[in-house]
Amino acid sequence: MRSVRFVTYGCKANQYDTQVLREALVRRGLAEQDREADLVVVNTCTVTAEAGRKARQLIRRIGRETPQARIAVTGCLAESEPEVLRTLPGVDWVLGNGEAKRPVNFLRELGHEVDPEELGIPAGVTEFAGHTRAFLKIQDGCDMACAFCIIPKVRGASRSRPAEELEAEVARLVRSGHVEVVLCGIHIGHWGLDLGSSLADLVRRLAHLEVRGEDGELLPFRVRLSSIEATEVDDALLEVMAARPERIAPHLHMPMQSGSDAVLARMNRWYDRATYLEACHRIRARLDRPAFTADVLVGFPGEGEAEFAETLAAVHEAGFARLHVFPFSPRPGTAAESMHDRPAPEAVRERRAALSEAADAVAQDYAARLEGARDTVVLEGFVGLSGRYQRVRVEPDALEGLPRAVEVTLHREGDGPGFLGLHPRPVA
Template sequence: MASRTGRPVAAVLTLGCKLNLADSGEIAAGLRRAGFDVVDQVCEADAYVINTCSVTHVADAKSRKLIRSMRRLAPQARVAVTGCYPQSAGFDAVRELGADFVAGTRDADKAELVRFLADGAAAPAAPGESPPAPLAPGLTRAFVKAQEGCNDVCAFCIVPRTRGREESRPVEAVAAEVQRAVEAGAREVVITGTQLGAWGRDLDPPLRPHHLISGILERTEVLRLRFSSLQPQDITPELLALWQDPRLMPHFHLALQSGSETILAAMRRRYTAAEFLRAAERIRAVVPGVAITTDVIAGFPGETEADFAATLDLCREVGFARIHAFPYSPRSRTAAARMPGQLPPEVKKERMARLLALAEELSLAFRRAHRGTVRPVLWEEEKEGGWFGHTDNYIPVYAAGANLRNRVTPVHLGEVYHDGVRGTLPAEAP
């Protein structure tokens, strides 16, 4: 099929993490340069890119389902699959699901994927024609990858096998991509990576994440900058000092996984529960109104009721704004999958229910604590007859208004609503 512009259409569909969103953005930019119009939703198209996830068995199932669905939807279209699932399941297994092309996760793999789809395009860009804009029109938030791979070998994690060894992009390259996103209209940029706190340790000379952030701030005109995920050992005085710049958003995602010292050691995490608490305290001391969000696994092998209670207690003590909760999922060829003490599904299910209930309690408390305050909101899309966006500390906001898209405005935060709060523009606020 051809779009209204006469160019072929490619649908880039993304499962999983912010790193996948950054990779999908790079693929979409390459496809636009190759002459495609690109969408990010299921529709009739000439080509489909499915960027998969394999962090849990549920993610595997979602990846398989989406590949099969796109093959059935468009038997004549080209289907290309990338992301972590091919790395864990094997390329042949992905081809058997209906993929015409299977790619790895590195930059060269993504470039090869774009070439494959461009070679089969029904109406490639004419020679000499100006290439389409490399970033999506109407972009509000962009995801930029600063780092790939992970050298840590956490007992439960398949990612080092699916993403490979650590490789940092030079700060100049990251900053240049951030500035391109800004010039394309993005008001906010999220810096992401497989193990973002490891950025720079493979460079010569070695650098730390604060060098990356300061380099981006110095070299770009970005209005709002987020750093997607860190660990407690990454929270240094040099890093926190940068949050004096108002362009850095008051939001830290610190992956906890467990609040039990015993389980953290079994997981091979590089911090203790006490160190996690100290990192959270340092953040709160420096960054007013900060949101601290996290990931937690329930039901890791050998986890006792006391271990799980320690996790709940630590979550309460930190007061997370949001908890991304997972039941433990055995991944092949990981140390945890071979550990004794695998918990039965009913135990994991019961602990997940308690963890999710606590997550909702803490999220409500965080949102209610900001009732009556005024915070800047980036308006992203129309929703429910009004507008939807996020505050600087990542509270979802729903408000009425006209033509707010991609604007940043001060908003009076009100009552809890859905997953966020209702907001009113100051002129309308009580």
């Protein structure tokens, strides 16, 4: 095999896993190629029924359109339904998370006898080509048991990567030109529990990490936390975030799932509505206008109109900068699969629309509060993402000679979702 194509579904952790394989295979001499590749690696997701359906559909299409290609299916779907995948035309390997996570194992499964030394692979990755933001997986697995979620079954218990390894990887990514590193995983709030440490310790280390370029100059970069549970944003973490807002983005993606205590209990979530909202208030008291984003599931079994109204009210109270609304779909193998009392599809559609409308309104309110704020923008061209997760445009003339990470004053452009970044200057 001389060439390889990668297709990735799902979360940031999955995209990171693909990058680990990509770097190993390219080091092994395979050229990355979009069409006519000898090997196609499809890294799958099983978090929703839709994610699984899309992956199966694509695999069938690859098998039909490029019958000469050999297909390796990896990721969570490969773990949860290997038998189904093995029957698809063109599929040569179905490698679950245990087999495919380490490149050496992956290559051995494909019939390459490899010495890890020979590959010269540092732990982790060196770049995310074509992206300003790089993902860094700091842990894998989850110890919880949410009723709707199959992930703990396919990724196992939480395992943290050592802090020293992560610091070295951040330095590598920054030297490769990435000015934002997103810490991701499956349950990042549990980072360090198996190492006698905590996420706050790791974030503190990264907040003070100095990365220098070839000429000894300090390279600016920012760290963003990806999804973290509201109950795991503790005072120690907030202290670091408050002290270094230009290094640690004041943005927290905290899955809410529902604003109804009854539904949260059925979901086997470990907090109630008051605890979630109290976390939002506590964080807001410590950080300057932090951005909250969240996931909400609509149509979970037992969600009636009253429960949904509680979710709607909670969305207003939390004041999200952005909300991802997902309709519930039962996954085989989860506790929710056998739960009754599912709302009618029509009701779920209406609730989803109502929630999206409410989310737009609260996002507008949040954006209005940012007028005049100074924030760091990581640019791709003249447009970038601020620390508070806002889209910001900077006038090309003002950017001459400036790096890709600049500090700007936010100014709203009309009633739309975007900002103009005024008075850009390099991040100190």
